[in-house]
Amino acid sequence: MSLVILIEDESRMRSLLDIQKQLVPDLIHIMRKRYDLMQSIRYLQPVGRRALAQNLQTTERILRAEVDLLKDWGLIHVSPIGMSCTEEGLQLLSNMESMADELFGFSDLAIQLERLLHINKVIVVAGDMDVSEWGKKELGRVGAALLKLHAEEDDVIAITGGSTIAAVSEHLTPSPHFRGVQFVPGRGGLGEKVELQANTLASIFAAKTGAQYRLLHVPDRLGPDAVQSLMGEEQVSEVLQLLKRSRVIMHGIGDAVAMAKRRKYTDLEISELTELGAVGEAFGYYFNAAGEIVHRMPTIGITLDNVRQADVVLSLAGGSSKAKAIMSFAKQSCQTVLITDEGAARAIVGQFRQARHPDAQLL
Amino acid sequence: MSLVILIEDESRMRSLLDIQKQLVPDLIHIMRKRYDLMQSIRYLQPVGRRALAQNLQTTERILRAEVDLLKDWGLIHVSPIGMSCTEEGLQLLSNMESMADELFGFSDLAIQLERLLHINKVIVVAGDMDVSEWGKKELGRVGAALLKLHAEEDDVIAITGGSTIAAVSEHLTPSPHFRGVQFVPGRGGLGEKVELQANTLASIFAAKTGAQYRLLHVPDRLGPDAVQSLMGEEQVSEVLQLLKRSRVIMHGIGDAVAMAKRRKYTDLEISELTELGAVGEAFGYYFNAAGEIVHRMPTIGITLDNVRQADVVLSLAGGSSKAKAIMSFAKQSCQTVLITDEGAARAIVGQFRQARHPDAQLL
DNA sequence: TAGTCCGGGACACTTGGTGTCCCTGGTAAT
DNA sequence: ATTACCAGGGACACCAAGTGTCCCGGACTA
Numbered sequence: 001m002s003l004v005i006l007i008e009d010e011s012r013m014r015s016l017l018d019i020q021k022q023l024v025p026d027l028i029h030i031m032r033k034r035y036d037l038m039q040s041i042r043y044l045q046p047v048g049r050r051a052l053a054q055n056l057q058t059t060e061r062i063l064r065a066e067v068d069l070l071k072d073w074g075l076i077h078v079s080p081i082g083m084s085c086t087e088e089g090l091q092l093l094s095n096m097e098s099m100a101d102e103l104f105g106f107s108d109l110a111i112q113l114e115r116l117l118h119i120n121k122v123i124v125v126a127g128d129m130d131v132s133e134w135g136k137k138e139l140g141r142v143g144a145a146l147l148k149l150h151a152e153e154d155d156v157i158a159i160t161g162g163s164t165i166a167a168v169s170e171h172l173t174p175s176p177h178f179r180g181v182q183f184v185p186g187r188g189g190l191g192e193k194v195e196l197q198a199n200t201l202a203s204i205f206a207a208k209t210g211a212q213y214r215l216l217h218v219p220d221r222l223g224p225d226a227v228q229s230l231m232g233e234e235q236v237s238e239v240l241q242l243l244k245r246s247r248v249i250m251h252g253i254g255d256a257v258a259m260a261k262r263r264k265y266t267d268l269e270i271s272e273l274t275e276l277g278a279v280g281e282a283f284g285y286y287f288n289a290a291g292e293i294v295h296r297m298p299t300i301g302i303t304l305d306n307v308r309q310a311d312v313v314l315s316l317a318g319g320s321s322k323a324k325a326i327m328s329f330a331k332q333s334c335q336t337v338l339i340t341d342e343g344a345a346r347a348i349v350g351q352f353r354q355a356r357h358p359d360a361q362l363l
Numbered sequence: 364m365s366l367v368i369l370i371e372d373e374s375r376m377r378s379l380l381d382i383q384k385q386l387v388p389d390l391i392h393i394m395r396k397r398y399d400l401m402q403s404i405r406y407l408q409p410v411g412r413r414a415l416a417q418n419l420q421t422t423e424r425i426l427r428a429e430v431d432l433l434k435d436w437g438l439i440h441v442s443p444i445g446m447s448c449t450e451e452g453l454q455l456l457s458n459m460e461s462m463a464d465e466l467f468g469f470s471d472l473a474i475q476l477e478r479l480l481h482i483n484k485v486i487v488v489a490g491d492m493d494v495s496e497w498g499k500k501e502l503g504r505v506g507a508a509l510l511k512l513h514a515e516e517d518d519v520i521a522i523t524g525g526s527t528i529a530a531v532s533e534h535l536t537p538s539p540h541f542r543g544v545q546f547v548p549g550r551g552g553l554g555e556k557v558e559l560q561a562n563t564l565a566s567i568f569a570a571k572t573g574a575q576y577r578l579l580h581v582p583d584r585l586g587p588d589a590v591q592s593l594m595g596e597e598q599v600s601e602v603l604q605l606l607k608r609s610r611v612i613m614h615g616i617g618d619a620v621a622m623a624k625r626r627k628y629t630d631l632e633i634s635e636l637t638e639l640g641a642v643g644e645a646f647g648y649y650f651n652a653a654g655e656i657v658h659r660m661p662t663i664g665i666t667l668d669n670v671r672q673a674d675v676v677l678s679l680a681g682g683s684s685k686a687k688a689i690m691s692f693a694k695q696s697c698q699t700v701l702i703t704d705e706g707a708a709r710a711i712v713g714q715f716r717q718a719r720h721p722d723a724q725l726l
Numbered sequence: 727t728a729g730t731c732c733g734g735g736a737c738a739c740t741t742g743g744t745g746t747c748c749c750t751g752g753t754a755a756t
Numbered sequence: 757a758t759t760a761c762c763a764g765g766g767a768c769a770c771c772a773a774g775t776g777t778c779c780c781g782g783a784c785t786a
Binding site: 046047048049050051064078079080082083281 | 731
């Protein structure tokens with residue numbers, strides 16, 4: 001019963017938060033800033049403006065505006081000896097602590113991941129795709145927003161297949177940013193369901209955004225000679241040229257075994273893969289935990305070198321089961337933005353914790 | 364059990380809202396504006412910018428900024444034939460409907476009350492003082508904020524006693540607005556507990572805000588001759604002069620019978636009061652439902668005429684049981700701002716509904 | 727007493743929001 | 757088919773609010 005309460009409880013607050021995230025998206029950032037400010041004041045009180053500004057890495061004037069507001073709502077008290085929290089402000093802080101994780105935990109997680117994985121930018125959304133459906137929705141929403149953010153006129157944007165990328169397509173809307181854009185599938189068929197294939201998604205992306213698309217018609221599981229002959233095909237080589245100069249790339253990261261099964265590898269092949277230590281997959285490459293390529297799908301399309309040359313690489317993967325896969329792909333160092341969910345993020349942090357000695361508590 | 368869920372649920376969302384109201388107070392207004400905008404679009408779709416701007420009483424440009432945002436988050440869709448809600452936007456609207464009452468209902472209530480009671484400005488806060496303790500806290504918080512808002516240097520501010528005004532005192536903080544201000548009790552002792560008397564509160568208000576205060580030392584229950592002689596006292600007449608020119612007045616409104624009981628009226632006197640139809644009390648005056656004065660405490664202090672001459676009258680009363688009392692005092696037409704809570708507000712609206720014929724559904 | 731902190735005031739500057747206009751394109755009615 | 761109207765989008769000048777920066781009077785401390 002208490003579980004029922006918790007779920008109901010969570011869901012209602014979550015839904016309020018969801019609404020606010022859609023209607024007033026920067027709310028959380030503002031709240032976070034004010035919260036940090038209050039906490040700093042509590043910690044340093046009584047403290048002066050200048051010292052505080054330095055502590056919070058901001059300018060004196062901008063801090064002053066915030067302080068004036070907080071003073072007006074009676075959350076802090078200013079006096080000639082410095083600023084301090086009022087009773088009410090302290091109350092507020094303690095009330096927030098119980099919610100801080102849900103409100104801000106994700107950005108903390110994101111910063112942790114940026115450090116642990118050596119990735120420029122990590123975005124963590126709420127939820128866990130392994131557990132709940134709306135986790136994938138949220139990931140799709142944020143992914144779509146970022147794609148729009150980075151897209152520029154006449155760009156070539158390469159995308160891969162997979163259910164995560166499909167989720168993005170549901171949240172795309174037309175925008176002038178997509179004018180003249182061409183969506184190009186990073187790979188031909190990879191033996192998956194058609195609605196999750198890169199070709200299909202490229203056309204959906206184009207339809208939703210009002211952009212153009214190209215298709216890469218190559219069967220999966222090619223023999224080496226077939227690869228050569230297909231490369232000669234004009235239709236194919238043209239697309240490969242486009243992929244080579246794609247400026248933005250959006251792709252999913254898969255769990256090695258799960259992907260292999262989905263692509264109907266034989267049991268023998270799968271056991272070979274696991275023997276090689278494959279844990280992650282992206283663009284048809286399979287990586288081990290060290291990030292080394294241990295296997296490559298026998299087909300043609302975008303190469304890791306192409307990916308490394310792109311300006312923007314949006315990597316999407318969510319769900320705690322994807323933790324190791326994400327970690328293996330992060331080693332490729334061809335990644336500018338990782339978009340993941342809380343479940344995967346916590347699992348990754350957990351992996352790192354486990355890897356260290358138990359006494360390594362700090363940092 | 365479902366009740367338990369509801370309460371838990373409510374409280375958690377409420378606490379999030381409370382936090383946001385303290386940390387980002389204008390958030391709700393922004394949400395409300397966007398919500399109205401979305402609803403208008405849904406209602407009028409497909410609709411153009413100019414038509415919409417006219418409908419929403421705003422300029423074209425400012426609406427355009429909002430529309431651009433909503434378009435970017437994918438909540439609305441813009442096309443050459445006009446704007447319309449996307450699937451996601453419709454989803455959001457329906458999600459919000461279940462919460463709209465809690466989020467915005469109060470301002471709607473406030474507008475209704477302004478019309479029904481013919482009061483310039485009504486503010487409705489969440490909760491019901493009769494039911495929950497935090498209702499009074501909220502009322503006090505808002506009351507304190509409004510007092511600070513209206514206070515000006517060297518003002519004379521008259522206040523009365525009562526638990527509601529006492530609640531205000533707990534949320535007062537020093538501010539330059541209160542420089543040179545004098546807090547003056549509107550009445551001497553009225554036979555209540557000392558911590559709720561106007562004298563006590565005046566001193567607390569002064570202490571909390573860093574202002575000055577005066578005291579009005581007159582016993583309650585004076586005979587007519589004692590009144591005359593006291594009026595002659597210099598200490599007393601001086602305070603009465605101050606009261607006469609008080610620019611801001613903050614007072615509570617009481618239920619007639621409850622106040623009489625608290626002031627230890629005899630059963631006979633109380634039944635006389637009820638026979639006279641007394642329902643409301645303020646400043647020691649007792650009013651019937653029509654707003655006529657049916658009884659007056661035999662003591663001296665601020666008069667209704669003084670109140671009518673004030674620039675700002677902040678009337679506070681909360682709890683559904685206060686509905687009739689608030690309505691009776693509203694008839695005095697010496698009121699600029701009424702601060703009440705959801706419970707009282709809904710009860711008042713209910714009273715008006717009941718008073719009409721059942722077929723009077725519109726308006 | 728001198729130095730160093732405090733908050734608050736002042737002021738110029740810049741940026742972003744805003745009012746206003748026009749343009750092109752699509753739709754619908756003639 | 758043509759025309760007239762309304763759609764969204766672009767442009768641009770303008771104003772105000774936010775911002776960087778400096779200084780001042782006061783209080784505490786060494």
